[in-house]
Amino acid sequence: MKIKVCGIADNEDLKSIAASGVDLVGFIFASSSPRYAAGKIDPATSEKISVEFPLVKKVGIFLNEK
Secondary structure (H helix, E strand, O other): OOOEEEOOOOHHHHHHHHHOOOOEEEEEOOOOOOOOOOOOOOHHHHHHHHOOOOOOEEEEEOOOOO
């Protein structure tokens, strides 16, 4: 079984969740989602904070993007 946690908004979230041993973390980029990080994170920022955790796979959640 794989465990994924979505809604990562900042480096502190990622640190806490990665330390718990999850397999995947998700970044919500769909602005219409109630879990969207209210502009706190974008793909470039998520990439920067993800470098510290190379063993945790990352997932981006998008809606109707080109």
